Amino acid sequence: MEVARGLEGVLFTESRMCYIDGQQGKLYYYGIPIQELAEKSSFEETTFLLLHGRLPRRQELEEFSAALARRRALPAHLLESFKRYPVSAHPMSFLRTAVSEFGMLDPTEGDISREALYEKGLDLIAKFATIVAANKRLKEGKEPIPPREDLSHAANFLYMANGVEPSPEQARLMDAALILHAEHGFNASTFTAIAAFSTETDLYSAITAAVASLKGPRHGGANEAVMRMIQEIGTPERAREWVREKLAKKERIMGMGHRVYKAFDPRAGVLEKLARLVAEKHGHSKEYQILKIVEEEAGKVLNPRGIYPNVDFYSGVVYSDLGFSLEFFTPIFAVARISGWVGHILEYQELDNRLLRPGAKYVGELDVPYVPLEARE
Template sequence: MAATTAIARGLEDVIFTESSLCFIDGEQGRLYYAGYKIQDLAEHSTFEEVTYLLLHGRLPSKAELKAFSAKLASLRALPPSVIKQIKQFPRNAHPMSMLRTAVSELGMVDETEADVSPEALYEKSLSLIAKFATIVAATKRHREGQKILAPRKGLSHAANFLYMSNGRVPSKEETKLMDVALILQAEHGFNASTFTAIATYSTQTDIYSAIVAAVGALKGPRHGGANEAVMKMIAEIGAPENVSSWLAELQAKKGRVMGMGHRVYKSYDPRAGVLDKYAALVAAKHGHSKEYAILKELERQAGAIYNPKGIYPNVDFYSGVVYSDLGYSLEFFTPIFAVARISGWCAHILEYTKTDNRLLRPDSHYTGKLDLPYIPLSKR
């Protein structure tokens, strides 16, 4: 083994394929989906339209979007066996574990599970994208001891998700807020869960197995669980006037400010900028002004320390306040992430299948000994 073997820790900067789905400029804080600025999509688009963009590589016409949205709506309902299974989950189980198991059940009841043709893969992708919101809403109702609600006709994806979660038709403002949150989280290049989905699917397994693996990766606190940690941090700080002393204590412990810093972004995460705008509206209209004020003061004080080091707020910094206002408790922040990211996972699987589909098989640099003499068990 060559002693000079270069090792890319964490696979950082390793390029294993090509993609036209997402462009991230971490130095300048720019994010594009299929060529479109994330700010424009968040302001003017919907989750359905962004999903179409990711799956097809272009924005739809009015007629195409209408048909696509209707198709997604027709696929939202869960099979009876999946609903029955959700009702049997322990109510204290983590919602991500519930989601993971429900997706696995979807695969088992799909008689065409093993069909990996391009047409079948696309149809299964649409079904998963449509059903993720229904599953997460159902697990929320189950955990809260409430009746699981079926999808309601005439509502958008974001509005239906809120309706099935909270039991009432949301306002236009709430629907827009959820749409923005889902758009911002729908895609982000080859992050851990997306890479996991592609690596799994590259074995030519079924898409359900790949998505189950992706859900498992997203469940980890170093990936999808960061927004939960931000809300816990806000509770720990307690009030804006406590930020200075809390931050000093954190620095003494060499801790980190949750929701600040990103593996890719060395400047302000553009998603955080968009969500900050909507978090401000939430604070003004719905009484979360204290939490928002703590975040703004923390951003001001911590920014003076960490911004020169390339550490800025990321999307998780503000998302928790938004999710909380929309009626979700801490443990559902990561499942909401999954409701959005399922579009990106499926889009990448479809793209990789068309362009490469090579089995991912990285190597390692061996550092152990060789040619050790085997000693029989009786002499050890």
Template sequence: MEVARGLEGVLFTESRMCFIDGEKGRLYYFGYPIQELAEKSSFEEVTFLLLHGRLPKKEELEAFTRRLAQRRALPEPLLDSLRRYPREAHPMSILRTAVSELGLLDPTEGEITQEALYEKGLDLVARFATIVAANKRFREGKEPIPPREDLSHAANFLYMANGTEPSPEQARLMDAALILHAEHGFNASTFTAIAAFSTETDLYSAITAAVASLKGPRHGGANEAVMKMIQEIGSPERAREWVQKKLAQKERIMGMGHRVYKAFDPRAGVLERLARLVAEKHGHSKAYQILKIVEEEAGKVLNPRGIYPNVDFYSGVVYSDLGFGLEFFTPIFAVARISGWVGHILEYKALDNRLLRPDARYIGELDRPYIPLEAR
């Protein structure tokens, strides 16, 4: 049998949730183009779509939005724990630990019926934003701000994180960013969630595993690396020379290239427009200028090879404008992706939840003689 390195090209299940056309740069959630959803929808509506497989009617969306808003508050024991967590710890490590603790605090943790998974999934979608916002406040030496039920998910997240109610423009920026990151097929963290849940473990354990996977710099952590690249370049005037040097040394340009896309990542196209709005609002953001030069200069060499900006390339500029330091870029990713993780677990559970058990080609020796310890 041929070894599929990184499981590339291996089909292990069927799904209606996400279609990715890497050759043409297309992405769909349940058949809806991502560009259209990012422009016209809301995170709550997209979450309903990912959990139900269809867009809601008006009254359904209103009821669903209320249900999510009512679940935002965190249990007091978890807030107490968040106060005690080391402030210097990575926010993804804190999120991972907090999700695990939510399982400890749920007396019905082990229930994995479709109905129980759905209800627990709604709790997690609602509370991820509250956990990340509370951690940001504690990290700044401030007390967390209780959630408000009268704000949208995106607006409430910004309100809890920054202490002031966001402008409609800021709320829309965050809403679109969350939509773009909500789902992306069987990426590493989603596959990790499914692999864990296929053992019939509880939802909290599966999501904890997904958070741990997303933390890696080759997955969710890539957007942090892009901002570090911007900081290293320092000014637009240095960008071209910096890119030329990196390419000459055959080093990676962070935020460019994707395992799936051989064309421009459609999410990156939407985020580039959002980043441009941010730049115009602030009178030409230096970070945006640097990225545009990097994209242009690197593209001369990389585009012919099918390497283009991915979703991480411009997201950091948007998050930075919304008041977040780079250490919170990946947690924001998780605030969005939790809806996709839960949706996939619900779908896989309904399908057959077959235990994942891949194999490997053995390339070691056999029948090696055992040598006693004193004779080695």
């Protein structure tokens, strides 16, 4: 049998949630192009789509949005526990531990019936934003801000994180960014969530595992690396020479290339427009200029090889404009992706929740004799 390195090309289940055409650079949630959702939908509506497999009617959307809003607040003793977490901890470590602790506080933690999973999933989707915002405030030496039920999910997230109600434009920027990151098939963190849940563990454990997977720099942490690249380049004038030096050394250009896409990542196209808006209206033109020069210069060499900007390339400029330091870029990713994780777990459970048990090609020796300890000296 051939070994599929990194499970490349291996199909282990069926799904209706997400379709990716990597050759054409297309992404769909339940058949709807991502560009349409990012332009016309909201995070609440997109989350309903991911959990139910269809767009909601008006009353359904209102009731669903209200249900999420009611679940935003965290238990007081969990907030007190947050204050004992190390201030120096990475926000993804903070989120991972918070989800695990939240699960321990649920007396019905082990209930994985369909109804219980859905309710717990709504809880986590609503509370992820509250957890990340509370962490941001605590890192800044400030008290966490309680959520408001009269704001959208995106607007409330920004309000809790920054202490001021965002402008409609800022709320829309965050809404679009959350939609773009909400789902992306069986990437490492989603596969990790499914692998954990296939053992019939509780939802909190499966999501904790997914958060741990997303933390890695080759997955969710890649957007931090792009902003560090911008900082290293420093000025637009230096960008072309910097790219040439990197390519000459055969080093990676962060934010370019994707395991699936061999054309322009459609999410990057939407985020490029948002980044341009930020540059024009909010004074982050230097960062945007650097990225455009990097994209152009690196593209001369990389585009013919199917390497284009991915979703991480432009997202950092948008997040920075919305008041977040780079260490919070991956937690924002998680605030969005929790919807996809929960949706996939619900779908996989409905299918059959078959225990994942891949094999490996054995390449070691057999019948190796045991050597007594005294003979090994």
